[in-house]
Amino acid sequence: MTKSNQLKSHPLNNPFAKAPIVRLQGQPVLLFTPQHGSLLQALEAKKVRIFSECRSGFCGACKTKVLSGRVSYLTEPLADLNADECLPCCCIPSEDLELDLSPEGAAVVTYSCNTRAQSTSTRKTANLKAVPQQEVIED
Numbered sequence: 554m555t556k557s558n559q560l561k562s563h564p565l566n567n568p569f570a571k572a573p574i575v576r577l578q579g580q581p582v583l584l585f586t587p588q589h590g591s592l593l594q595a596l597e598a599k600k601v602r603i604f605s606e607c608r609s610g611f612c613g614a615c616k617t618k619v620l621s622g623r624v625s626y627l628t629e630p631l632a633d634l635n636a637d638e639c640l641p642c643c644c645i646p647s648e649d650l651e652l653d654l655s656p657e658g659a660a661v662v663t664y665s666c667n668t669r670a671q672s673t674s675t676r677k678t679a680n681l682k683a684v685p686q687q688e689v690i691e692d
């Protein structure tokens with residue numbers, strides 16, 4: 554199948570297809586849509602730490618291991634790749650995708666209110682520790 558045929562038959566071109574879920578080490582981070590542009594742009598929008606330089610498939614700086622799933626390339630990658638690697642700067646997910654990137658610092662998708670409440674609570678505790686002690690003067 555040629556590259557242009559591959560993109561024409563891509564699930565994102567089917568309005569009834571499910572948007573691919575991108576997971577980082579098991580954590581769901583994003584639901585990929587055409588508005589994201591490349592996989593790299595989508596990951597950066599979610600504050601995922603990923604190194605990049607050329608952003609055009611040439612240097613290989615963004616090379617990432619794919620744990621499961623497949624990608625389609627927007628432009629032909631010029632950097633050498635193993636079968637289990639992708640270049641997020643010039644590809645998009647073809648199906649649900651799991652990457653070997655750390656979800657640390659990323660805005661991960663949470664499934665329940667309890668999880669969210671717990672992380673908010675943790676954040677408040679962390680903020681309280683950062684605030685310097687102030688003397689309270691009462692009348």
Ligand code: FES
Nearest residue numbers: 606608613615642
């Ligand atoms: S940033 Fe250079 S190949 Fe992706």
